[in-house]
Amino acid sequence: AMEQEAEIVQELGSxxxxxxxxxxxxxxxxxxxxxxxxxxxxxSTYPKxxxxxxxxxxxxxxxxxxxEKCRRDAIxxxxxxxxxxxxxxxxxxEQLESTPSPRLVKTHLPVQLLPTSxxxxxCKIIYMARNPxxxxxxxxxxxxxxxxxxxxxxxxxxxxNFMAGKVPYGSxxxxxxxxxxxxxxxxxxxxxxxxxKKDPRQEVQKILQFLGKELAExxxxxxxxxxxxxxxxxxxxxxxxTMLPILMDHSVSPFLRKGVSGDWKNHFTVxxxxxxxxxxxxxxxxxDLHFQMEV
Ligand code: A3P
Numbered sequence: 072a073m074e075q076e077a078e079i080v081q082e083l084g085s086x087x088x089x090x091x092x093x094x095x096x097x098x099x100x101x102x103x104x105x106x107x108x109x110x111x112x113x114x115s116t117y118p119k120x121x122x123x124x125x126x127x128x129x130x131x132x133x134x135x136x137x138x139e140k141c142r143r144d145a146i147x148x149x150x151x152x153x154x155x156x157x158x159x160x161x162x163x164x165e166q167l168e169s170t171p172s173p174r175l176v177k178t179h180l181p182v183q184l185l186p187t188s189x190x191x192x193x194c195k196i197i198y199m200a201r202n203p204x205x206x207x208x209x210x211x212x213x214x215x216x217x218x219x220x221x222x223x224x225x226x227x228x229x230x231x232n233f234m235a236g237k238v239p240y241g242s243x244x245x246x247x248x249x250x251x252x253x254x255x256x257x258x259x260x261x262x263x264x265x266x267x268k269k270d271p272r273q274e275v276q277k278i279l280q281f282l283g284k285e286l287a288e289x290x291x292x293x294x295x296x297x298x299x300x301x302x303x304x305x306x307x308x309x310x311x312x313t314m315l316p317i318l319m320d321h322s323v324s325p326f327l328r329k330g331v332s333g334d335w336k337n338h339f340t341v342x343x344x345x346x347x348x349x350x351x352x353x354x355x356x357x358x359d360l361h362f363q364m365e366v
Contacts, residue, residue, distance in 0.1 A: 078158045079218045079317060089181055089241040091154075092219060098156030101164045105153065107188040110173040112282070113196040114150060117246040118179050118239065119209035120201035121264040123326070126150040127298045127309050128275060129175050129197070132282065136290035138297050142308045149308075153178040153186075157219065179240050182249035193258060197278065198250045201264035202362040203243050204335035204347065207233040212324040218317060230343060234350050244354040251360045265332050265363040271295050300330035333365030 081092035086099060107113075114129060116122040123146055130149050134140040143149070148166065153176050155163035167174060178185065189196070207230055214223035220239075223229040229238075236242030254261050260281040267274045275291055286294075296302060303309040304327040311319055311326035319326065339347065 080221055081157070081219050082221065083239060087184060089184065090237060091239055091241075092157075094156050094158060095154050098154065098162055098164070101162070102154045102156075103186055105164060105167070105186040105188055107176075107186065107192045107194050108172055108174065109192045109194065111176050111189070111192070111194045112173070113185075113189055113194055114175060114177045115185075115196055115198045115250065116177075116179060117200070117206065117243050119206045119213055121199045121267065122177060122179070123309065123311075124264075124267070124298060124303070124330075125197065125199050125262070126175065126177060127303060128278065128294060131294040131297055132275075132278065132284065132286070133173070133175065135286065136293040136297075138293065141297070142306070144308065145311070145313045146309050147311070147314070150175040150177045154180060181241065181246050182253050190257065195258050195260075195281065197260045197262065197281070198254075199262045199264060199267075200247045200250075200362070202332070202335075202364045203233075203351065204339065204344075204364055205264075205332060206243060208335050208338050209328065210238065212328055213326075216320050216324040216326070218320065226338060227343065230339075230347070234347065242354075244351075248355070248358055248360060251358070263363070265366045268332050269366050271298075300327065303327055304330075332363070336365070 081094050083090040084093045084096045085091070086096050112129070114122065114125055116125070126146050126149070127141070130141050130146070131138075141149070151166035151170060151174075152163045153167070155166075167176065210233065211223055211226055211229045214220040214229065223232075232238050233243065236245065240246065250259070251261060253259055260277065262274060262277070272291065272295060275294060279286060304325070307313055309327075312321060
């Protein structure tokens, strides 16, 4: 059991300066060489920004709101995770190779590390961003429940590491800014978790328009219902409860934890919040990218 656990926890290495799980770095050559197909659609996020939510919405759109079809497998198999590589598991690349087109692909890679094939094939990309305070808290609980991570320490310690970019996938600030700038030149729909919370119908309409797809009002209603936090939380195909308990411990913190905007207020001290705001202003200076810290 010790050996198994030792394999599950992954130290962080550096992938071109970006902190990443060592097993993912080992798999990098095949990820870099990945051949995208023109009809692949990429779902790109910094971790804990609503990846699973957007993935479920996209799969529902692809299946015209057919709930049963979207229960065919767990979300992490329906939307393979490009750079996933862990001992004894099928890699994201292997999963993608056996997925029929049109494929949905999940990644957390920062924009400068995306395999070039996605740009060459001019694939559609949907990026979802979430305010960093909620991301940091969500990431802290995820570190504790997902056993690939080393002990995140106290919340205060984790917050420092998050601000310094010393967490898997590195700096949140670089990630959201990098993808935001790419929007100038590429087929990229940039969405916000907070907008999705406020008006999911409007955001789903944006996605449909981006995909060039039309769906009847009733089907959109069904998608919105099926992808609500309450529905996803009790759906074994969406809530990650089918993952091996040695990989994720939902008793520490469920994968679908709270699903709100502004939960950071229950966790940040006044001093932490002031420090975070100052740091945020410094790192986001000069950008026209703005976040709603609550809705
Ligand atoms: P919390 O930890 O704040 O609850 P990711 O899928 O990128 O790992 O993001 C996980 C976060 O998205 C978690 O945030 C999770 O609860 C939230 N989430 C997942 N499905 C959601 C939904 N349908 N509505 C709102 N939030 C959702």
